[in-house]
Structure formats: structure tokens, C-alpha cells
Amino acid sequence: MTWLITGGAGYIGAHVARAMAAEGESVLVLDDLSSGVPTRLPESIPLVHGSSLDGRLLKRVLAEHSVTGVVHLAARKQVAESVAQPTRYYQENVGGLATLLEAVAEAGIERFLFSSSAAVYGNPDVDLITEDTPCAPMSPYGETKLAGEWLVRAAGRAHGIATVCLRYFNVAGAAEPELADTGVFNIVPMVFDRLTRGEAPRIFGDDYPTPDGTCVRDYIHVADLADAHLAAARRLAGGAAGDLTVNVGRGEGVSVRELVTLIGEVTGDTTAPLVEPRRPGDAPRAVASAALAERELDWSARRGVREMVESAWRGWVLHHPEANRG
Numbered sequence: 001m002t003w004l005i006t007g008g009a010g011y012i013g014a015h016v017a018r019a020m021a022a023e024g025e026s027v028l029v030l031d032d033l034s035s036g037v038p039t040r041l042p043e044s045i046p047l048v049h050g051s052s053l054d055g056r057l058l059k060r061v062l063a064e065h066s067v068t069g070v071v072h073l074a075a076r077k078q079v080a081e082s083v084a085q086p087t088r089y090y091q092e093n094v095g096g097l098a099t100l101l102e103a104v105a106e107a108g109i110e111r112f113l114f115s116s117s118a119a120v121y122g123n124p125d126v127d128l129i130t131e132d133t134p135c136a137p138m139s140p141y142g143e144t145k146l147a148g149e150w151l152v153r154a155a156g157r158a159h160g161i162a163t164v165c166l167r168y169f170n171v172a173g174a175a176e177p178e179l180a181d182t183g184v185f186n187i188v189p190m191v192f193d194r195l196t197r198g199e200a201p202r203i204f205g206d207d208y209p210t211p212d213g214t215c216v217r218d219y220i221h222v223a224d225l226a227d228a229h230l231a232a233a234r235r236l237a238g239g240a241a242g243d244l245t246v247n248v249g250r251g252e253g254v255s256v257r258e259l260v261t262l263i264g265e266v267t268g269d270t271t272a273p274l275v276e277p278r279r280p281g282d283a284p285r286a287v288a289s290a291a292l293a294e295r296e297l298d299w300s301a302r303r304g305v306r307e308m309v310e311s312a313w314r315g316w317v318l319h320h321p322e323a324n325r326g
């Protein structure tokens with residue numbers, strides 16, 4: 001098989017591309033480099049500079065490289081930006097996906113893996129979120145991921161494409177320092193950023209109905225997430241038909257306060273956090289049931305939260321040498 005990985009120069013995509021290549025899969029990447037970094041990829045992985053919105057380019061790339069499966073990660077992913085620019089998010093995340101699926105169907109490709117998100121669930125009042133928990137996204141970003149899943153399944157049924165939608169929970173860490181997340185949109189880099197500036201980390205709300213009053217999340221190491229893609233790709237390559245939608249998390253909750261304390265231990269900077277008011281739209285608790293992934297993909301996470309923070313910190317220091325004051 002030859003896999004096209006869209007968004008493969010991004011934080012998660014580069015981990016996926018490298019993990020699949022390391023296991024002997026033939027992969028190539030398509031990325032518009034809007035937030036991707038080409039040096040995350042080794043020279044052995046071909047990189048096509050282009051957009052998932054460019055149908056002609058997609059058709060040419062799929063044919064020229066005899067692509068037989070697609071892993072689609074290319075998307076815009078910032079919740080606040082999606083609130084400010086909903087049409088752009090629908091155009092790029094849903095429109096780009098529709099253009100890609102059209103090219104996939106025309107090329108007769110029968111395997112498709114879609115990068116979805118726990119954002120599809122919104123704010124469910126459950127201990128563990130299963131794949132049957134009703135979806136009620138709370139941002140245009142989450143809506144585009146849910147609409148994307150519907151589109152993937154509908155195209156799969158119409159064109160005989162076997163599909164997998166992976167709903168990632170909170171992704172953190174790096175397999176190698178140079179692959180680290182360079183954006184400051186998730187909690188781990190946000191806390192690193194505050195500490196590097198000599199400012200106290202911020203906790204938004206400590207009066208939630210959780211054990212220590214701060215929000216509880218399920219963190220997944222990006223290298224484990226890459227392994228989940230490999231497992232899903234192998235399932236598709238092995239002839240699995242129909243569609244599968246599955247959570248990718250550890251099934252364990254960690255509170256924001258616990259995470260900030262751990263970051264203090266790892267970085268050696270134990271500046272006490274500032275508690276600020278709640279942010280609108282933050283769910284008190286979002287923890288995956290990881291049972292279906294284990295059953296269907298024979299996959300479960302192996303790396304813990306300390307390993308995520310330590311590896312993320314090594315990456316942060318590489319990109320922000322001023323952070324390593326010790």
C-alpha cells in the first residue's frame with residue numbers, strides 16, 4: 001500500500017508519517033505548510049506542497065504516486081479562531097475534506113482514515129465518554145470535525161471506502177524534541193510559555209464539580225497517538241470494511257492543577273499558579289473510555305503524563321533556549 005498523509009508536516013502528522021514509515025509503510029505527505037514545518041520530515045518521505053482544497057492537484061498526486069490509502073490530518077484547529085472565522089473553518093475543514101473525498105472516490109481508493117477530535121462531544125455529563133455518548137460540539141471547530149465524520153461515513157457508504165475516524169483527546173509530548181508542538185494553543189505549551197516569560201501559569205476556574213475544583217482532561221502522548229494511526233491503517237489494509245469511529249485517549253483523568261504541579265516538577269519552576277475566572281465553554285471533565293480502541297484496534301496507550309511533560313519540555317527548550325534558565 002501507499003499512504004497519502006495530509007497535514008503530515010504538522011505536529012501530529014509528522015509523528016504519524018514517521019511512525020508509519022518506520023514500520024515499513026510507504027508514505028508521502030501533502031501539506032500547505034500553513035502551520036507545518038518541512039524539516040519535521042526526513043528526506044526519505046516525499047513532501048508535496050499543496051492544499052486539500054486543490055482538487056486538480058489531489059487527483060494528480062493520487063494517480064502519480066499510486067496512492068491506495070489516505071490519512072487525513074490537514075485542518076485548522078484553533079477553537080477561538082473558529083469562533084471568529086466560522087466560514088473559513090467550514091471551508092477548509094469540511095470543504096477541504098469534500099474535495100479530497102471526491103478525488104479519493106474518483107481514484108478508486110478504498111481506505112480512508114480521518115483525524116477527528118474529542119471536541120465533537122462538547123460537554124457531556126458522564127464519567128467516561130464512550131463513542132455512543134451523544135455529540136454536541138461547542139465550537140465551529142468541533143462542528144467541522146463532527147460534520148467531517150458524517151461526510152467520511154456517507155462517502156464511505158456511497159463509494160465503497162472503508163473508513164476510520166479517530167477522536168483524539170488532549171495530545172501532548174513529542175517523540176523527538178524537534179517534532180514538538182510549536183504552537184501555544186494547548187495547556188502544556190501554554191504553561192511553558194508563561195514560565196519562560198517569568199509569569200505564573202494560569203488556571204481558569206477552580207470551582208468546578210471535580211475533586212480539586214479544576215477541569216479534568218485525558219492526555220495522550222503523541223507517539224501513542226501515532227501508534228493508534230498505524231494500528232488503524234493496518235486494520236484498513238487488512239481488508240476491514242465499513243466504518244469505525246473510536247476514541248484515542250488513556251481513559252484516565254488528570255486535573256489542570258495536577259498537570260501544572262507536574263510541569264513545575266519537570267521544569268524546576270514551581271511558581272504558584274494564578275486562579276482566574278472560568279473560560280466559557282470549558283467542560284468540567286472530558287475523559288475517554290479507551291475500551292473500544294483496545295478491542296477494535298488492539299491498541300492502548302503506553303506512555304504516561306510525566307513522559308508527555310518531560311518530552312514536551314525537551315522540545316520546548318530546543319525551540320526556546322532562553323527557557324532553560326537552570
Ligand SMILES: NC(=O)c1ccc[n+]([C@@H]2O[C@H](COP(=O)([O-])OP(=O)(O)OC[C@H]3O[C@@H](n4cnc5c(N)ncnc54)[C@H](O)[C@@H]3O)[C@@H](O)[C@H]2O)c1
Binds near residue numbers: 006008013033036077
Ligand atoms: N493537537 C491536538 O490536541 C488535536 C486534538 C484533536 C484533533 N486534532 C486534529 O489533528 C490534526 C492535526 O493537528 P496538529 O495538532 O498536528 O496541528 P498542526 O497545525 O500542527 O497540523 C496541521 C497540518 O495541516 C496543514 N494544513 C492545514 N490546512 C491544510 C490544507 N488545507 N491543506 C494541506 N495542509 C493543510 C498544516 O500546514 C499543518 O502541517 C488536525 O486535524 C486537528 O484538528 C488535534
